[in-house]
Amino acid sequence: MAVRKTITHQALDKALQDHNFQETRDLYNTLPDDHSQPNVADNHIQNLAAIFVRHSAHDVLGVHLIHGHFQIPEDTVLLGNNFEKPEGRWAKPTKVDTIDLGMVHGHVFVLKDGGVFRAYEYQGGSLPDLSGVGKDFLPEFVDYLRANGLTNLLGLQVLGCSSTSMSELILEGETVMLDDSAIMGCERSRTTGWRFEMVDGKPRVCKGQESHSNMTSGNHKVFIDGKPLPRLENVDHLKQQLVEAGILSVAVKGS
Numbered sequence: 001m002a003v004r005k006t007i008t009h010q011a012l013d014k015a016l017q018d019h020n021f022q023e024t025r026d027l028y029n030t031l032p033d034d035h036s037q038p039n040v041a042d043n044h045i046q047n048l049a050a051i052f053v054r055h056s057a058h059d060v061l062g063v064h065l066i067h068g069h070f071q072i073p074e075d076t077v078l079l080g081n082n083f084e085k086p087e088g089r090w091a092k093p094t095k096v097d098t099i100d101l102g103m104v105h106g107h108v109f110v111l112k113d114g115g116v117f118r119a120y121e122y123q124g125g126s127l128p129d130l131s132g133v134g135k136d137f138l139p140e141f142v143d144y145l146r147a148n149g150l151t152n153l154l155g156l157q158v159l160g161c162s163s164t165s166m167s168e169l170i171l172e173g174e175t176v177m178l179d180d181s182a183i184m185g186c187e188r189s190r191t192t193g194w195r196f197e198m199v200d201g202k203p204r205v206c207k208g209q210e211s212h213s214n215m216t217s218g219n220h221k222v223f224i225d226g227k228p229l230p231r232l233e234n235v236d237h238l239k240q241q242l243v244e245a246g247i248l249s250v251a252v253k254g255s
Contacts, residue, residue, distance in 0.1 A: 012130045016105065016109065016117060016156075019104075021077050021099075024120055025072055025077055027110065028078055029068070029071050030068075031066060032067060032068070034190050035189070036067075037065060037153060044150065044154075045194055045205055046203075048144065048154075049204060050203045051141055052141075053202075054203070055133060055137035055140070056132050056137075057133045057134070057137045057141075058198065059159075060129070060130060060132075060158065061159060062157045062159050062193060062195040063157065063193070064108045064155045064192065064193050065153070065154065065191070065193070066110050066152060066153060069170050069175060070170075075096050076094055077093070077094060077099070077122055078093055078094075079093075079099065079104060079124065080121065080122065080175075080177075081123075082124070082125075083235045086181075086182035086248070087164070087178075087179045087182070088177055088178045088182075089123075089176070089177040090174070090176050091174060091175045091176075092174040092232075093173060099122075102126075103126070104123065104124055105123055105127040106121075106158065107119065107121045107123035108156070108157050109157075110151070111142060111145055111146075111151045111156075123158065125160070127158065128158065157193060159195060164179055164181070165180040165209055165210075165211070166178065166180065166193075167186060167188065167212075167213035168192060168210060168211065168212050169213055169215075171232070174232065176238065176242070178242075178248075182248065183248065185215055185247055186213040186215055187213060188212075190212045191211050192211060193210030193211075194206075194210075195209065215247070
């Protein structure tokens with residue numbers, strides 16, 4: 001039995017260790033905007049919750065609405081890194097030749113022909129421990145997506161940013177994910193990520209989800225005085241610009 005678990009761990013690791021950066025960039029640039037994707041039926045999310053919990057995948061993996069927001073340049077991939085105060089994740093196009101392969105992992109994956117999972121967004125840090133995920137998780141997940149025509153709508157997400165509700169905001173060629181409790185002047189426009197849990201022995205969809213949010217001014221992107229944010233130098237500069245845009249308070253930024 002221990003041997004089978006080891007094989008399963010290696011198989012899942014291999015499926016999610018996707019470093020074909022050129023295909024990743026090309027794939028991202030073909031993705032529809034989230035509002036161009038059809039609605040996801042609640043019964044599919046409930047059925048997927050049962051699959052994830054049954055195979056003990058819910059602590060490390062979730063479901064993501066397949067979408068993109070902009071075109072990324074040649075020889076780059078979209079790479080996210082977490083930050084704190086407030087809790088968040090900043091994703092931006094990053095030159096492939098500057099990436100340490102040992103320090104990134106695929107973050108969101110789409111199922112392609114032949115049962116191959118292709119990452120279209122990456123995350124800084126190592127892949128979480130997947131050894132507790134059941135051996136039949138990937139086959140059952142793949143079968144469900146295919147049987148219900150969901151391969152272009154729902155993808156697989158490696159969790160790790162937060163267990164709370166998060167809002168994704170669109171910057172100029174970049175995105176930032178922020179804890180809902182830390183932001184102002186924004187409204188949720190669409191759920192883009194689902195995570196699951198087991199409560200009293202039954203699968204349940206978590207209340208804390210990821211959503212795309214717009215500014216209440218009606219802008220799809222974050223603007224300051226009608227202009228997009230300037231080139232961002234680091235996390236502190238990002239926070240400063242979000243304060244000026246009225247999204248973060250000074251107190252939250254400096255906490």
